[in-house]
Amino acid sequence: MPRKRNPRGPRPQRRKPAYRTSTGADGAPHAASGAFRCLGCGLDVPLAAPGTAHRNHCPHCLTSRHVDLRIPGDRRSACKGRMEALSLTARPDGEWLVIHQCRTCGALSANRAAGDDNALALLRMALRPLADPRVPVRAMIDH
Amino acid sequence: MSTHNTGSARTTDTTTTSTAPTNPAASGSAASSPHLRTETFTCVRCGLTVGVLDPSGGRRDHCPSCLHSRHLRDHVTGGPADCGARMTPIAIAVPRGGGWTLVHRCTACATLSTGQVAPDDNQLVLVRLAVRPIAQPPFPLEAFGDL
Numbered sequence: 001m002p003r004k005r006n007p008r009g010p011r012p013q014r015r016k017p018a019y020r021t022s023t024g025a026d027g028a029p030h031a032a033s034g035a036f037r038c039l040g041c042g043l044d045v046p047l048a049a050p051g052t053a054h055r056n057h058c059p060h061c062l063t064s065r066h067v068d069l070r071i072p073g074d075r076r077s078a079c080k081g082r083m084e085a086l087s088l089t090a091r092p093d094g095e096w097l098v099i100h101q102c103r104t105c106g107a108l109s110a111n112r113a114a115g116d117d118n119a120l121a122l123l124r125m126a127l128r129p130l131a132d133p134r135v136p137v138r139a140m141i142d143h
Numbered sequence: 144m145s146t147h148n149t150g151s152a153r154t155t156d157t158t159t160t161s162t163a164p165t166n167p168a169a170s171g172s173a174a175s176s177p178h179l180r181t182e183t184f185t186c187v188r189c190g191l192t193v194g195v196l197d198p199s200g201g202r203r204d205h206c207p208s209c210l211h212s213r214h215l216r217d218h219v220t221g222g223p224a225d226c227g228a229r230m231t232p233i234a235i236a237v238p239r240g241g242g243w244t245l246v247h248r249c250t251a252c253a254t255l256s257t258g259q260v261a262p263d264d265n266q267l268v269l270v271r272l273a274v275r276p277i278a279q280p281p282f283p284l285e286a287f288g289d290l
Contacts, residue, residue, distance in 0.1 A: 014253070070219060087236035087246055094279040099234055099246055099255065107218065108246070108255035119282055120290070129273040134241040137273075140266040 010092070014071070038063055039082045051115035057085070057098060059117045062125070066102040068109065079105050088113075088125045096122065187213055187229045197261035204258045205232070205245065210268050214249040218256055226252050235273045243269070 034047040040063030049055040054072065057064035062085040069076040081104025089097045089110070096113040113122060130137050179202070182195040186206035197203050205212035210232040217224040228251035236244045236257065243260045260269065277284075 011250075087234040088276045089234035089246070090276045090279045094281065096276055096281050097233075099236065101236075101257075108257065110248070110255060113281065120287075123284070123287060126276040128237045129235040129243060130277075132237050132241055132243065135243050137270070140270050 036065075039065055040084070049114040049116060052112050054111065055114055056109075056111045057083075057100065057114075057117075059114060060121075062098055062100075062117065062121050064100045064109070064111070066104065066107055066109075072109070072111075077107075079107070081105060083107075083109065085121075085125055087128070088122065096126075098122075098125070186211060197263060199262050201259060201261065203261055205230075205247065205261075205264075207261055207264050210245060210264060210272075212247045212256075212258060214251070214254060214256075216256070218254060224254075226254070228252070230254075230256065232268070232272055234275075235269065243273075245272075 035044055036047070037044050038058035038061060040058060041061040043058055043060050045055070045058055047055060049059070056072075064083040064085075066077050066079040066081045066083050067075050079102060081102045083100035083102045086099045086101040086108070089099060091097060097110045098113050098117075099108060099110050101108050129135070179195055183192050184195060184203075185192050186209060188211040189206060189209045191206055191208050193203065193207060195203055197207070212230040212232075214224050214226040214228050214230050216222075226249060228249050230247035230249045232245050233248045234246040236246050238244055245258045245260055247256050247258060248254070249256075
């Protein structure tokens with residue numbers, strides 16, 4: 001089953017524009033002031049984040065907002081709903097990605113965890129599949 | 144668990160896919176259809192031929208052996224997608240009601256989608272996905288023992 005890795009190496013990421021500097025009066029993230037207010041906990045979040053240039057979620061409660069339609073940064077979604085952290089995944093190089101799901105329309109998006117994200121909230125998200133009482137995880141592990 | 148891994152030499156046999164996996168939208172009435180009970184698709188990664196219906200009567204959208212799927216549904220418009228590339232499982236999500244949900248990402252266009260975990264899915268791959276973030280923590284986990 002394990003196959004050879006791609007000899008050309010991993011596919012490079014799609015080029016994304018840097019964050020917007022003006023988005024209008026709808027209060028979307030990345031407004032002219034460079035800060036946004038979290039939809040979940042109301043925290044005022046500065047745009048500058050350690051470790052990432054594309055911050056899109058609150059470092060305290062990990063809540064985001066549905067503003068991108070297809071390409072990260074295109075700001076073409078008409079939904080503008082609240083996106084809550086759904087799960088967590090790790091890239092092959094060890095970076096953690098937070099996967100968000102829109103509470104309004106169910107769309108999914110992924111974003112790298114920033115250096116100042118709430119470590120307790122991240123760890124709780126990572127442990128959630130293993131702590132689920134309805135899935136017999138012990139039976140899967142013990143053989 | 145690894146009894147399904149017999150078709151790895153047939154990875155090029157993807158064009159003969161009779162029916163590609165679709166989203167498990169209609170699972171209730173699907174089990175009653177004799178057409179669906181005999182319908183199969185071929186996994187684009189491991190080449191395993193699997194039935195469209197899982198043991199619980201739901202409709203599969205991924206291979207039970209390697210958990211890979213195909214990008215056949217456009218998640219912005221809801222219609223069929225013209226991508227058709229392979230989708231790799233990247234995460235396990237737990238919805239509000241409990242239970243596990245798989246998150247797939249398309250290898251060509253990086254679109255994300257969710258799918259239900261079937262009862263006969265490969266449990267080794269499932270647990271590997273669930274523990275993957277904890278195995279590579281970006282910060283030391285020792286500090287959480289003091290909390």
